[in-house]
Amino acid sequence: MKKLDRRLVFGLLALAVIISLTLFIAPRSNRITSGSTFSRSPDGYGAWYAYMQRQGTPVERWRKTIREIEQISGTGNTMIQVDPSGLGMANPDLNWIDRGNTWIVLGGRDLAATEAGFSTQHESDRGLVKIETSRRLTSDKGIKRLLGDRFGSLVWEEPKGKGRIIYAVTPFLAANAYQDEPGNFPFLAQLVTGKKIWIDEYLHGYRDETAKTESRQSWLGYLLGTPLSVVLLQAIGLSIVLVWAKNRRFGQAQPIEASRVNDSEAYTQALASVLYKAGRSEFVVDVVGREEQLQIQRSLGLGGVLVDREVLIKAWVEQTGRPAAELAQLFPEKQRLSEQELIKWLAHLKEIRQSFPWS
Known part of the structure; x- marks a missing residue:
């Protein structure tokens, strides 16, 4: 009974230290x-x-x-x-x-x-x-x-x-x-x-190179202003509790549970397999292309409702300064693509996302 009470006290103390450090010292x-x-x-x-x-x-x-x-x-x-x-x-x-x-x-x-x-x-x-x-x-x-x-x-x-x-x-x-x-x-x-x-x-936090009139921070001040400070302080608090408890467990060892199947991931893989065997690449082009267009629209401030391609391409050119042809490839001339064409199209979508100025 005494051992159980001791473990409970150490567990509550460790939890209190971690919560306190997270709430009061975490950078904003x-x-x-x-x-x-x-x-x-x-x-x-x-x-x-x-x-x-x-x-x-x-x-x-x-x-x-x-x-x-x-x-x-x-x-x-x-x-x-x-x-x-x-x-x-x-x-x-x-x-x-x-x-x-x-x-x-x-x-x-x-x-x-x-x-x-x-x-x-x-x-x-x-x-x-x-x-x-x-x-x-x-x-x-x-x-x-x-x-x-x-x-x-x-x-x-x-x-x-x-x-x-x-x-x-x-x-x-x-x-x-x-x-x-x-x-x-x-x-x-x-x-x-x-x-x-x-x-x-x-x-x-966005400052010109010329705006250096502020006093320089010490290394300690820098660390306290970053998320690393929370990790360090939590580690210190947890180490103190472990030393105090002589590195004993807070409870009985638990067996590792078997990993559970992700139903959503399994469904997606099954659907992808069916579409691949049926050669229905137009479904992929339609669904993925529409979602990518919505993501680009929101980034350009055009809202969450699909707009005409001409409006989207015009906003893309005006706000990013990039050529219209680059975004125009988002809309292939034909919906049903071969396997190589589909891979090339998906690779181009990835390039657009990575090169997007606000990504």
Whole structure:
């Protein structure tokens, strides 16, 4: 009984150490990339950036510190910061704003939740805007509401001198996940109209070679800022527990179970065998080609519904600068291919995926 209790204590202690290290010391690399125009994940802004480029809007990525914002001279400029709240870097330059520029902070305010539903849709002059948060700014004092409901403001404007600051309660106002919503992309595009639009990528880790004014980190600081630190600290904590327990097992040795058959994989292999024997390569071309086209469309900001080939090829040429013939091979002239032709076609799909600029 005493041995069982001892094993239980050591097991719980080891679990507590690992959970604590993971929760409190794990780096927030996912939070850093959230909101980046280089990101293709649902919380990224790559699709919106491509959308703005297709509109012919002068939009660029800012990769310097905010202290260097004064390099952008004149008025009518816009700076956008996406999801800076968890990084402590939402620091609008009031002098730059006062002379007639706009600063937009998406998700930079820590507001309390209200009784509003989590997922709501709101009318705007650019269509329905989908918002997924119950947080609201409940006070309208000194602000101009741009989007909201009876629970409070979702997007609002605060005048500063000749310029203005625009806040949104959610950092995902025009994230990739909302590219199929009718109003989200156009609504944010309407807010950022101006002579030149900049998106702060410095706070997401994308920095110019010239931006080296920050103090150099020590090796310890570097390790603590990478996922390796979590592995090291967990290993140290587990080693301490094992030494304390004299390297004894926490329970009886368990026999190795026989590996289970993956039903999905087995079905796929069986279907592939049947199609190969029947020579039905057109089925493979249709299914695989359609899925590849959808993946490329989403990366180009064209949504998740199949578009005409001409539209897709035109967007490919404009956004990647690569020849149209390269993508045109995605659509073979004949559906039924020989074995060698099918292998060659699949190899070309792989080359397209590997050479894709945002892969």
